[in-house]
Amino acid sequence: MDFKKSKKIQTEHQVGLNTGLELVSICVDRNRYRTSKDAHGGIVRCRSLFFPLLVLALSTSPSFARLPSASISGKVTGASQSAIPSTSRPDLHTQVEPDPAKAVNRDFSEVELLRFTALEPIDIHTHIYKSDPLLFEMLRKLHLHTLDIVDVSDNGNAERKDLTKENNDVLEVARESSGHVSVCTTFDPYLISEPGFTEAAIHQLNESFARGAIAVKVWKNVGMEVKDSKGNYILPDNSLLEPIYRDIESHHKTLVTHVGDPNTAWAAPNPSAPDFSYFKNNPQWYMYNIKDAPPKQKILDARDHLLEMNSDLRVVGAHLGSMEADIDQVAQHFDRYPNFTVDLAGRMPYLMLLPREKAIAFITKYQDRLLYGTDNTIYPETEVGTWVSRAEVSYANDWRFLATDQTVEYGGRRLKGLALPNSVVKKIYHGNAVKWIPGIADQ
Ligand SMILES: [Zn+2]
Secondary structure, rough: OOOOOOOOOOOOOOOOOEEEOEEEEEEEEOOOOOEEOOOOOOOOOOOOHHHHHHHHHHHHHHHHHOOHHHHHHHHHHHHHOOOOOOOOOOOOHHHHOOOOOOOOOOOOHHHHHHHHOOOOEEEEEEOOOOOOOHHHHHHHHHHOEEEOOOOOOOOOOHHHHHHHHHHHHHHHHHHOOOOOEEEEEEEOOHHHHOHHHHHHHHHHHHHHOOOOOEEEEOOHHHHHOEOOOOOOEEEOOOOOOHHHHHHHHHHOEEEEEOOOOOHHHEEEEEOOOOHHHHHHHHHHHHHHHHHOOHHHHHHHHHHHHHHHHHHOOEEEHHHHOOOOOOOOHHHHHHOOOOOOOEEEOOOOOHHHOOOHHHHHHHHHOOOOEOOOOOEEOOOOOHHHHHHHHHHHHHHHHHHHHOOOOOOEEEEEEEOOOOOOOOOOOOOOHHHHHHHHHOOOOOO
């Protein structure tokens, strides 16, 4: 690998400009790009006020007077029309990164952060089980909302083994988050053979709705692990689950389905598969070695049956609806099931593996059906400072791939970002989540 991380070498000129509204500080790097943040370090939210102020600052600052005027006016003119340039305007990134062959794998630059936060981004797929000031600081800095998802698992982290504790922990994170975190609760499918399972699950879900939960997750253990009293795998369209789906719909909540896993789980070992190491480290989900496990297609068919049976229920298929290796199959599902959408959580590498033009065409055509997500997880024992550093880089890299033509790096490959129009990026990061998961950004 000759890939070298792009280094952000930046010198800062702090130019105070007391406007009577806010103290604007401006930083300049050696590429002569500029951005601004308020005196408290937060990105200025009110662009309509801010950019005229920035122009004023630039025109009156001795530091900027030495910069070529074309450089200043070109960027500031574009920015003053809209904080995020459309494709017809000069792309800030091509100016920030004069060497497009240089792959980047680093945190947001100041200019990038300005563009990212302007999206008011929503990550609809996280698992955050601990309130932590560093997490909340990151959410504020990135203007990020998240959907915090509860999963019950008898073979994973201890946190996921006790639904009541986990649900309470997630509700607590949401309460402490100043409106940045919303809750997606779940039910415990391991109890499916208990008398009164369905009624108890509905009662417990409704309690969580009353406490603020806005969505419900059905997880992959339905289909890949949990069996009924006769020893048969239960599938997502099990008749005992159907009243639960109807209850979710009657409360106008959204169902998030993670059913099945990547094809890698059913295939012979293939070290070049994007998720090979996951199944190597989690043999309990490596269906290839579990001979009585249902085939993947049977699980997806049951999910599709659920979609048909509940045509008024909004369903978000996590992880590209577990159809990550066949984007045409995802498209066919969008065409067939108007109540179905998908998130990108943990499956960005599959989009990166597509031919660039195909990825652009797919995302453009189905721009109303794709929701950004990550699967970022904080367990009680997670060291959040380190986590935040990594999370910020991953948010930056994902955004660069979707929104810019910068060269991103994945798995030793260099890829040109998709440079999707801002209107599309805004839907993926914000608008679609608001539409498909009502309540997610109400605060
Ligand atoms: Zn997840």
